[in-house]
Amino acid sequence: MKIEDITPQYIQAISPYIPGKPISDLAREFGLDESTIIKLASNENPLGPSPKALAAIAQAAAELTRYPDGAGYDLKAAIAARFNVKPDQIVLGNGSNDILELVAHTFLRPGLSAVFAQHSFAVYPLATQAVGATCIVVPARDFGHDLDAMRKAVRDDTRVVWLANPNNPTGTWIPAPQIRAFIASLPADVLAVLDEAYNEYLAPELQADTAAWIAEFPNLIISRTFSKAYGLAALRVGYGLMDAGVAAMLNRVRQPFNVNSLAQAAAIAALADAQYVADSCEANRRGMRQLEDGFRKLGLAFIPSHGNFISVDVGDGARVNLSLLKKGVIVRPVANYAMPKFIRVTIGTEAENARFLAALAEALVE
Numbered sequence: 001m002k003i004e005d006i007t008p009q010y011i012q013a014i015s016p017y018i019p020g021k022p023i024s025d026l027a028r029e030f031g032l033d034e035s036t037i038i039k040l041a042s043n044e045n046p047l048g049p050s051p052k053a054l055a056a057i058a059q060a061a062a063e064l065t066r067y068p069d070g071a072g073y074d075l076k077a078a079i080a081a082r083f084n085v086k087p088d089q090i091v092l093g094n095g096s097n098d099i100l101e102l103v104a105h106t107f108l109r110p111g112l113s114a115v116f117a118q119h120s121f122a123v124y125p126l127a128t129q130a131v132g133a134t135c136i137v138v139p140a141r142d143f144g145h146d147l148d149a150m151r152k153a154v155r156d157d158t159r160v161v162w163l164a165n166p167n168n169p170t171g172t173w174i175p176a177p178q179i180r181a182f183i184a185s186l187p188a189d190v191l192a193v194l195d196e197a198y199n200e201y202l203a204p205e206l207q208a209d210t211a212a213w214i215a216e217f218p219n220l221i222i223s224r225t226f227s228k229a230y231g232l233a234a235l236r237v238g239y240g241l242m243d244a245g246v247a248a249m250l251n252r253v254r255q256p257f258n259v260n261s262l263a264q265a266a267a268i269a270a271l272a273d274a275q276y277v278a279d280s281c282e283a284n285r286r287g288m289r290q291l292e293d294g295f296r297k298l299g300l301a302f303i304p305s306h307g308n309f310i311s312v313d314v315g316d317g318a319r320v321n322l323s324l325l326k327k328g329v330i331v332r333p334v335a336n337y338a339m340p341k342f343i344r345v346t347i348g349t350e351a352e353n354a355r356f357l358a359a360l361a362e363a364l365v366e
């Protein structure tokens, strides 16, 4: 007997998550000097963390022998004040990935199903399959969510709909009124998980107060993260906003100390550092224009993006990705998102973007 054989079939069937390649891996594989490698593969903030977050971490480091506050009192208070919700409507996560997992563990099981869009975030199928539930993948429309088709795909056994807005890896975005109407159209026993990992990057005129919707929809869970615009991906901290009753259910399956104390302290400081987020968004807008202009000059089609990344059609994503790796540029191939012609590139600093565009121009003619 092999232990693999007693693993539930639905676990054996999972295709593992493929992360962006770490710089140290590439250096080892191709014998490159780490300092010459740029990584534009995981939608990290190219500015580095907020100095205020770093100062908060240094202070919190003195208490490393203590368990973190499992209830996250101070961080919840800060989030509650920012979004005008109550602390008991917030669940903290070890990254927002943790929130998605908590939803799956709490509400899905074998015999139930979850609906999500084609070309949507890889964690939705992972979280769904990990608890033996069925994935219902709805074909995209112009690379974005087809909400009408997603609504029709909801079955009696559906308990969760995963929605990414903006979506990763396509960068597509749906206006708030359409998302709201979709949520309102769902049966009361179907949870809408509105994943807003890239919300902070939306242009101000596109921002909507989605947090206000949770008072209206007890079946709505909004997830947010400190990994992207707040620049704290390594610390793993995110949160969900939801009805207090739903939060109480998620908290039953949450690890008691799932968010460490450095992450909590840094997140509080980052949330208060509005200038850092504004600077990050401004740098992102400039970088996005730089890459779009570069793609136009190279005659490449791209999907207009509302995130801090952009997917571009390079004809053969696997080939171009390998060529870029050899030049010390790490981007994300997205064949596993059914987009084999594309690569996804994170907006970097101006110098990183220029280096990527130059390497891409070479890779295309090799």
Ligand SMILES: *Cc1c(COP(=O)(O)O)cnc(C)c1O
Residues within 6 Å of the ligand: 043, 094, 095, 096, 097, 098, 121, 164, 167, 168, 195, 197, 224, 225, 226, 227, 228, 233, 236, 237, 238
């Ligand atoms: C990056 C990302 C997340 C968040 O990741 P965490 O680091 O776990 O917070 C969530 N959803 C989408 C769509 C993402 O791209």
